[in-house]
Amino acid sequence: MVRTAVVQLLLFTAAITAAMLFAGTVATEAGLYAQSVDDEGDRDVATLDTEIAIINHPAAGTTYNETGDELTIYVKNVGDGSLEPAAVDLLIDGEYVRPNETRVLEGTDPVWREEAVLELTAPSSLEPGTHRVVVGTNGARDRLEFEHRIAYWLSPAGQNGTADSCDAETCTVSLNETDDDGLTLEMATDPDQPNESVSYASSNTTVATVDPENGTTDAAGTDSTTLNLHETGETTVTLDVGWDTDEIVIRVEE
Template identity: 35%
Template sequence: MASVSASHLILFIASMLVAASVAGILTESVDRLGGALQDQGLRLSEDIGTDVEIISDSGSSTVYDGTSEVVTIYVKNTGSETLPARSDTVDVFVDGRYETDVSVSLVGGASSWRSAEVVRLQIDRSDAPLATNEDHRLKVVVNGDEEVFEFRT
Protein backbone atom coordinates (compact mmCIF):
# COMPACT_ATOMS: atom_id res chain seq x y z
CA MET A 1 0.00 0.00 0.00
CA ALA A 2 2.82 2.37 0.81
CA SER A 3 4.28 1.90 -2.65
CA VAL A 4 0.96 2.86 -4.27
CA SER A 5 0.76 6.04 -2.17
CA ALA A 6 4.36 6.92 -3.01
CA SER A 7 3.82 6.43 -6.74
CA HIS A 8 0.60 8.49 -6.60
CA LEU A 9 2.47 11.24 -4.74
CA ILE A 10 5.26 11.24 -7.33
CA LEU A 11 2.75 11.40 -10.19
CA PHE A 12 0.82 14.18 -8.43
CA ILE A 13 4.00 16.26 -7.89
CA ALA A 14 5.08 15.71 -11.51
CA SER A 15 1.67 16.74 -12.84
CA MET A 16 1.72 19.86 -10.64
CA LEU A 17 5.17 20.80 -12.00
CA VAL A 18 3.98 20.33 -15.60
CA ALA A 19 0.82 22.36 -14.92
CA ALA A 20 2.83 25.17 -13.29
CA SER A 21 5.25 25.24 -16.24
CA VAL A 22 2.42 25.40 -18.77
CA ALA A 23 0.69 28.16 -16.78
CA GLY A 24 3.94 30.15 -16.64
CA ILE A 25 4.50 29.83 -20.40
CA LEU A 26 0.90 30.83 -21.14
CA THR A 27 1.13 33.86 -18.82
CA GLU A 28 4.34 35.02 -20.47
CA SER A 29 2.84 34.57 -23.95
CA VAL A 30 -0.28 36.53 -23.02
CA ASP A 31 1.89 39.33 -21.57
CA ARG A 32 3.92 39.51 -24.79
CA LEU A 33 0.77 39.54 -26.91
CA GLY A 34 -0.74 42.30 -24.75
CA GLY A 35 2.41 44.43 -25.10
CA ALA A 36 2.47 43.94 -28.88
CA LEU A 37 -1.19 44.92 -29.17
CA GLN A 38 -0.60 48.04 -27.08
CA ASP A 39 2.38 49.06 -29.25
CA GLN A 40 0.36 48.46 -32.42
CA GLY A 41 -2.51 50.51 -31.01
CA LEU A 42 -0.20 53.47 -30.33
CA ARG A 43 1.22 53.32 -33.86
CA LEU A 44 -2.27 53.03 -35.33
CA SER A 45 -3.54 56.03 -33.36
CA GLU A 46 -0.60 58.07 -34.70
CA ASP A 47 -1.40 57.00 -38.25
CA ILE A 48 -5.09 57.77 -37.82
CA GLY A 49 -4.29 61.22 -36.45
CA THR A 50 -2.06 61.98 -39.43
CA ASP A 51 -3.80 63.49 -42.43
CA VAL A 52 -2.39 66.01 -44.89
CA GLU A 53 -3.78 67.61 -48.03
CA ILE A 54 -1.93 69.27 -50.89
CA ILE A 55 -3.68 72.61 -51.30
CA SER A 56 -1.69 74.04 -54.20
CA ASP A 57 -3.54 74.90 -57.40
CA SER A 58 -2.48 72.42 -60.08
CA GLY A 59 -3.40 74.89 -62.83
CA SER A 60 -1.18 77.63 -61.43
CA SER A 61 2.03 78.62 -63.16
CA THR A 62 3.67 79.11 -59.74
CA VAL A 63 4.03 75.38 -59.02
CA TYR A 64 7.17 75.04 -61.16
CA ASP A 65 9.62 77.85 -61.72
CA GLY A 66 11.56 76.94 -64.86
CA THR A 67 14.16 79.63 -64.20
CA SER A 68 15.20 78.44 -60.74
CA GLU A 69 14.02 74.86 -61.48
CA VAL A 70 12.14 74.60 -58.19
CA VAL A 71 8.77 72.92 -57.59
CA THR A 72 6.78 74.67 -54.84
CA ILE A 73 3.67 73.16 -53.27
CA TYR A 74 1.68 73.88 -50.13
CA VAL A 75 0.59 71.10 -47.79
CA LYS A 76 -1.99 71.53 -45.02
CA ASN A 77 -2.17 69.40 -41.87
CA THR A 78 -5.81 68.31 -41.71
CA GLY A 79 -5.28 65.64 -39.04
CA SER A 80 -5.31 65.86 -35.26
CA GLU A 81 -1.58 65.16 -34.73
CA THR A 82 1.09 67.88 -34.63
CA LEU A 83 3.63 66.89 -37.27
CA PRO A 84 7.34 67.69 -37.45
CA ALA A 85 7.94 70.26 -40.20
CA ARG A 86 11.32 68.88 -41.25
CA SER A 87 12.56 67.54 -44.56
CA ASP A 88 13.61 64.23 -43.00
CA THR A 89 9.99 63.45 -42.02
CA VAL A 90 8.42 64.24 -45.41
CA ASP A 91 9.05 61.97 -48.39
CA VAL A 92 8.56 63.48 -51.85
CA PHE A 93 8.50 61.78 -55.25
CA VAL A 94 8.36 63.71 -58.53
CA ASP A 95 7.55 61.60 -61.58
CA GLY A 96 8.48 58.49 -59.57
CA ARG A 97 11.88 59.81 -58.52
CA TYR A 98 12.63 60.14 -54.79
CA GLU A 99 13.66 63.72 -54.04
CA THR A 100 16.39 64.42 -51.49
CA ASP A 101 16.75 68.19 -51.94
CA VAL A 102 13.49 69.26 -50.28
CA SER A 103 13.08 72.23 -47.98
CA VAL A 104 10.13 72.47 -45.60
CA SER A 105 9.04 75.79 -44.08
CA LEU A 106 6.01 76.81 -42.06
CA VAL A 107 3.75 79.42 -43.66
CA GLY A 108 2.13 82.37 -41.92
CA GLY A 109 4.33 82.61 -38.86
CA ALA A 110 3.25 79.26 -37.38
CA SER A 111 5.56 77.84 -34.73
CA SER A 112 4.75 74.18 -35.47
CA TRP A 113 2.84 72.11 -38.02
CA ARG A 114 -0.37 71.72 -36.04
CA SER A 115 -3.78 70.94 -37.40
CA ALA A 116 -4.92 73.56 -39.97
CA GLU A 117 -1.34 74.90 -40.41
CA VAL A 118 0.37 74.93 -43.81
CA VAL A 119 3.93 74.17 -44.87
CA ARG A 120 5.68 75.11 -48.10
CA LEU A 121 7.65 72.34 -49.79
CA GLN A 122 10.30 73.47 -52.24
CA ILE A 123 11.88 70.75 -54.33
CA ASP A 124 15.08 71.70 -56.13
CA ARG A 125 15.14 70.06 -59.57
CA SER A 126 18.27 71.80 -60.92
CA ASP A 127 19.98 68.42 -61.36
CA ALA A 128 17.02 67.10 -63.40
CA PRO A 129 14.81 69.95 -64.70
CA LEU A 130 11.22 69.14 -65.58
CA ALA A 131 10.28 69.15 -69.24
CA THR A 132 7.97 71.98 -70.24
CA ASN A 133 4.45 71.46 -71.60
CA GLU A 134 4.21 68.03 -69.98
CA ASP A 135 2.14 66.50 -67.21
CA HIS A 136 3.95 65.65 -63.99
CA ARG A 137 3.02 63.72 -60.86
CA LEU A 138 4.16 64.58 -57.35
CA LYS A 139 3.59 62.33 -54.35
CA VAL A 140 4.00 63.43 -50.71
CA VAL A 141 4.20 60.89 -47.88
CA VAL A 142 3.94 62.06 -44.26
CA ASN A 143 3.74 59.50 -41.44
CA GLY A 144 2.24 56.93 -43.81
CA ASP A 145 -0.37 59.30 -45.25
CA GLU A 146 0.04 59.67 -49.03
CA GLU A 147 -1.19 62.48 -51.24
CA VAL A 148 -0.78 62.80 -55.00
CA PHE A 149 -0.62 66.06 -56.93
CA GLU A 150 -0.65 66.28 -60.72
CA PHE A 151 0.43 69.43 -62.54
CA ARG A 152 1.55 70.66 -65.93
CA THR A 153 4.67 72.70 -66.59
Protein backbone atom coordinates in the same frame (compact mmCIF):
# COMPACT_ATOMS: atom_id res chain seq x y z
CA MET B 1 4.47 0.70 -1.58
CA VAL B 2 6.66 3.54 -0.31
CA ARG B 3 8.61 3.47 -3.57
CA THR B 4 5.34 3.67 -5.57
CA ALA B 5 4.12 6.59 -3.48
CA VAL B 6 7.40 8.47 -3.98
CA VAL B 7 7.26 7.94 -7.74
CA GLN B 8 3.67 9.14 -7.86
CA LEU B 9 4.60 12.21 -5.79
CA LEU B 10 7.45 13.05 -8.15
CA LEU B 11 5.21 12.66 -11.18
CA PHE B 12 2.56 14.84 -9.58
CA THR B 13 5.12 17.52 -8.73
CA ALA B 14 6.46 17.49 -12.30
CA ALA B 15 2.96 17.78 -13.70
CA ILE B 16 2.19 20.75 -11.44
CA THR B 17 5.48 22.44 -12.40
CA ALA B 18 4.82 21.95 -16.12
CA ALA B 19 1.30 23.31 -15.75
CA MET B 20 2.61 26.40 -13.95
CA LEU B 21 5.26 26.97 -16.61
CA PHE B 22 2.63 26.61 -19.34
CA ALA B 23 0.30 29.01 -17.54
CA GLY B 24 3.13 31.52 -17.16
CA THR B 25 4.02 31.24 -20.83
CA VAL B 26 0.39 31.74 -21.85
CA ALA B 27 0.08 34.72 -19.55
CA THR B 28 3.26 36.27 -20.94
CA GLU B 29 2.18 35.69 -24.56
CA ALA B 30 -1.25 37.10 -23.76
CA GLY B 31 0.33 40.18 -22.23
CA LEU B 32 2.59 40.72 -25.22
CA TYR B 33 -0.33 40.26 -27.61
CA ALA B 34 -2.45 42.71 -25.64
CA GLN B 35 0.37 45.28 -25.72
CA SER B 36 0.79 44.71 -29.45
CA VAL B 37 -2.93 45.22 -29.99
CA ASP B 38 -2.83 48.41 -27.93
CA ASP B 39 0.16 49.72 -29.91
CA GLU B 40 -1.51 48.84 -33.19
CA GLY B 41 -4.66 50.53 -32.01
CA ASP B 42 -2.72 53.67 -31.13
CA ARG B 43 -1.14 53.65 -34.58
CA ASP B 44 -4.51 53.17 -36.22
CA VAL B 45 -5.99 56.07 -34.24
CA ALA B 46 -3.00 58.26 -35.16
CA THR B 47 -3.43 57.33 -38.80
CA LEU B 48 -7.13 58.10 -38.70
CA ASP B 49 -6.39 61.49 -37.12
CA THR B 50 -3.81 62.34 -39.82
CA GLU B 51 -4.99 64.18 -42.92
CA ILE B 52 -3.00 66.42 -45.25
CA ALA B 53 -3.83 68.46 -48.35
CA ILE B 54 -1.53 69.86 -51.03
CA ILE B 55 -2.66 73.43 -51.65
CA ASN B 56 -0.50 74.39 -54.66
CA HIS B 57 -2.38 75.94 -57.58
CA PRO B 58 -1.53 73.55 -60.44
CA ALA B 59 -2.07 76.16 -63.16
CA ALA B 60 -0.21 79.05 -61.52
CA GLY B 61 3.22 78.04 -62.80
CA THR B 62 4.85 78.50 -59.38
CA THR B 63 5.24 74.83 -58.41
CA TYR B 64 8.41 74.29 -60.44
CA ASN B 65 11.29 76.74 -60.76
CA GLU B 66 13.08 75.83 -63.99
CA THR B 67 15.93 78.28 -63.39
CA GLY B 68 16.83 76.71 -60.05
CA ASP B 69 15.71 73.16 -60.90
CA GLU B 70 13.62 73.17 -57.74
CA LEU B 71 10.13 72.01 -56.84
CA THR B 72 8.13 73.78 -54.11
CA ILE B 73 5.13 72.03 -52.52
CA TYR B 74 2.78 73.49 -49.88
CA VAL B 75 1.06 70.92 -47.67
CA LYS B 76 -1.59 71.82 -45.09
CA ASN B 77 -2.18 69.76 -41.94
CA VAL B 78 -5.97 69.38 -41.97
CA GLY B 79 -6.07 66.53 -39.42
CA ASP B 80 -6.56 66.50 -35.65
CA GLY B 81 -2.97 66.22 -34.46
CA SER B 82 0.52 67.61 -34.83
CA LEU B 83 2.90 66.05 -37.34
CA GLU B 84 6.65 65.75 -37.69
CA PRO B 85 7.94 67.74 -40.71
CA ALA B 86 10.97 65.50 -41.12
CA ALA B 87 8.77 62.39 -41.45
CA VAL B 88 7.31 63.42 -44.81
CA ASP B 89 7.81 61.22 -47.88
CA LEU B 90 7.91 62.85 -51.31
CA LEU B 91 7.49 61.15 -54.69
CA ILE B 92 7.99 63.00 -57.97
CA ASP B 93 6.74 61.07 -61.00
CA GLY B 94 6.95 57.87 -58.96
CA GLU B 95 10.52 58.40 -57.74
CA TYR B 96 11.40 59.05 -54.09
CA VAL B 97 13.08 62.43 -53.61
CA ARG B 98 14.54 63.71 -50.35
CA PRO B 99 13.50 67.34 -49.75
CA ASN B 100 16.21 69.97 -49.48
CA GLU B 101 14.23 71.75 -46.80
CA THR B 102 11.00 71.42 -44.81
CA ARG B 103 9.69 74.57 -43.16
CA VAL B 104 6.52 75.32 -41.20
CA LEU B 105 5.32 78.68 -42.46
CA GLU B 106 3.24 79.80 -39.46
CA GLY B 107 5.33 81.41 -36.72
CA THR B 108 8.60 80.07 -35.36
CA ASP B 109 7.24 76.79 -33.98
CA PRO B 110 8.97 73.88 -35.76
CA VAL B 111 6.03 71.57 -34.97
CA TRP B 112 3.61 71.04 -37.87
CA ARG B 113 0.39 71.73 -35.99
CA GLU B 114 -3.24 71.57 -37.11
CA GLU B 115 -4.09 74.04 -39.92
CA ALA B 116 -0.39 74.91 -40.38
CA VAL B 117 1.24 74.78 -43.82
CA LEU B 118 4.49 72.95 -44.48
CA GLU B 119 6.70 74.15 -47.33
CA LEU B 120 8.73 71.44 -49.04
CA THR B 121 11.51 72.26 -51.49
CA ALA B 122 13.18 69.49 -53.45
CA PRO B 123 15.71 69.26 -56.28
CA SER B 124 14.16 68.26 -59.57
CA SER B 125 14.86 68.67 -63.27
CA LEU B 126 11.59 68.41 -65.16
CA GLU B 127 10.91 68.42 -68.87
CA PRO B 128 7.86 70.33 -70.13
CA GLY B 129 4.72 68.24 -69.75
CA THR B 130 2.47 66.73 -67.07
CA HIS B 131 4.02 65.67 -63.75
CA ARG B 132 2.70 64.08 -60.55
CA VAL B 133 3.73 64.67 -56.95
CA VAL B 134 2.68 62.52 -53.98
CA VAL B 135 3.25 63.63 -50.37
CA GLY B 136 2.72 61.14 -47.54
CA THR B 137 3.14 61.07 -43.78
CA ASN B 138 1.86 58.85 -40.97
CA GLY B 139 -0.34 56.85 -43.32
CA ALA B 140 -1.98 59.88 -44.97
CA ARG B 141 -1.21 61.08 -48.48
CA ASP B 142 -2.27 63.58 -51.11
CA ARG B 143 -1.43 63.96 -54.80
CA LEU B 144 -0.85 66.91 -57.09
CA GLU B 145 -0.85 66.78 -60.88
CA PHE B 146 0.50 69.82 -62.67
CA GLU B 147 1.81 70.81 -66.07
CA HIS B 148 5.27 72.28 -66.42
CA ARG B 149 4.97 74.64 -69.37
CA ILE B 150 7.36 77.21 -70.75
CA ALA B 151 7.18 80.22 -73.05
CA TYR B 152 10.28 81.31 -74.94
CA TRP B 153 11.63 83.40 -77.78
CA LEU B 154 12.50 81.69 -81.02
CA SER B 155 15.74 82.75 -82.64
CA PRO B 156 15.22 85.62 -85.10
CA ALA B 157 18.26 84.48 -87.12
CA GLY B 158 17.73 84.61 -90.87
CA GLN B 159 15.16 87.39 -90.76
CA ASN B 160 15.75 90.70 -92.48
CA GLY B 161 18.30 92.86 -90.69
CA THR B 162 19.66 90.22 -88.33
CA ALA B 163 23.19 88.92 -88.00
CA ASP B 164 24.20 85.29 -88.34
CA SER B 165 25.13 85.15 -84.65
CA CYS B 166 21.56 85.70 -83.45
CA ASP B 167 20.05 83.16 -81.09
CA ALA B 168 17.09 83.09 -78.72
CA GLU B 169 18.97 85.13 -76.07
CA THR B 170 20.87 87.84 -77.95
CA CYS B 171 20.81 89.34 -81.41
CA THR B 172 22.80 92.13 -83.08
CA VAL B 173 21.04 94.01 -85.85
CA SER B 174 22.00 96.81 -88.21
CA LEU B 175 19.91 99.95 -88.01
CA ASN B 176 20.65 100.84 -91.62
CA GLU B 177 19.87 97.40 -93.04
CA THR B 178 16.55 96.89 -91.29
CA ASP B 179 13.64 97.82 -93.53
CA ASP B 180 10.52 99.76 -92.57
CA ASP B 181 8.74 96.56 -91.55
CA GLY B 182 10.93 96.23 -88.46
CA LEU B 183 12.27 93.05 -86.88
CA THR B 184 9.84 90.18 -86.32
CA LEU B 185 10.26 88.42 -82.97
CA GLU B 186 8.51 85.08 -82.66
CA MET B 187 7.69 83.18 -79.47
CA ALA B 188 6.48 79.66 -78.73
CA THR B 189 5.21 77.53 -75.85
CA ASP B 190 5.94 73.97 -74.78
CA PRO B 191 3.68 72.04 -74.52
CA ASP B 192 1.60 73.98 -77.07
CA GLN B 193 -0.60 76.47 -75.23
CA PRO B 194 -3.27 77.94 -77.56
CA ASN B 195 -5.32 81.04 -76.72
CA GLU B 196 -2.87 82.34 -74.12
CA SER B 197 -2.57 86.11 -73.67
CA VAL B 198 0.96 87.42 -74.26
CA SER B 199 2.34 90.86 -73.43
CA TYR B 200 5.52 92.32 -74.92
CA ALA B 201 7.73 95.12 -73.64
CA SER B 202 10.96 96.87 -74.64
CA SER B 203 13.20 98.04 -71.80
CA ASN B 204 14.59 100.94 -73.86
CA THR B 205 11.88 102.53 -75.99
CA THR B 206 14.36 105.11 -77.27
CA VAL B 207 16.22 102.34 -79.09
CA ALA B 208 13.22 100.22 -80.11
CA THR B 209 9.52 99.71 -79.46
CA VAL B 210 7.26 96.67 -79.86
CA ASP B 211 4.05 96.60 -81.89
CA PRO B 212 1.72 95.11 -80.89
CA GLU B 213 2.30 95.09 -77.14
CA ASN B 214 -0.27 92.33 -76.62
CA GLY B 215 -1.11 89.16 -78.52
CA THR B 216 -2.73 85.71 -78.28
CA THR B 217 -1.09 82.40 -79.08
CA ASP B 218 -2.50 80.46 -82.02
CA ALA B 219 -3.48 76.78 -82.17
CA ALA B 220 0.20 75.79 -82.16
CA GLY B 221 0.94 77.93 -79.11
CA THR B 222 2.96 80.57 -81.02
CA ASP B 223 2.72 84.33 -81.54
CA SER B 224 4.89 87.21 -82.72
CA THR B 225 5.45 90.92 -82.38
CA THR B 226 7.42 93.48 -84.40
CA LEU B 227 10.35 95.38 -82.98
CA ASN B 228 10.62 98.83 -84.57
CA LEU B 229 14.20 100.14 -84.41
CA HIS B 230 14.80 103.87 -83.81
CA GLU B 231 18.48 104.37 -82.99
CA THR B 232 21.62 102.50 -82.00
CA GLY B 233 21.86 101.05 -78.53
CA GLU B 234 20.61 98.04 -76.59
CA THR B 235 17.21 96.94 -75.35
CA THR B 236 15.80 93.88 -73.66
CA VAL B 237 12.52 92.62 -75.07
CA THR B 238 10.39 90.61 -72.66
CA LEU B 239 7.45 88.32 -73.30
CA ASP B 240 5.08 87.51 -70.45
CA VAL B 241 2.28 84.93 -70.51
CA GLY B 242 1.47 85.21 -66.81
CA TRP B 243 2.87 81.82 -65.83
CA ASP B 244 6.25 82.26 -67.54
CA THR B 245 8.49 84.95 -69.03
CA ASP B 246 11.48 85.12 -71.37
CA GLU B 247 13.89 87.82 -72.53
CA ILE B 248 15.99 88.53 -75.60
CA VAL B 249 18.68 91.21 -75.79
CA ILE B 250 18.69 93.22 -79.03
CA ARG B 251 21.79 95.24 -79.87
CA VAL B 252 21.28 97.85 -82.60
CA GLU B 253 24.37 99.00 -84.47
CA GLU B 254 25.05 101.25 -87.45
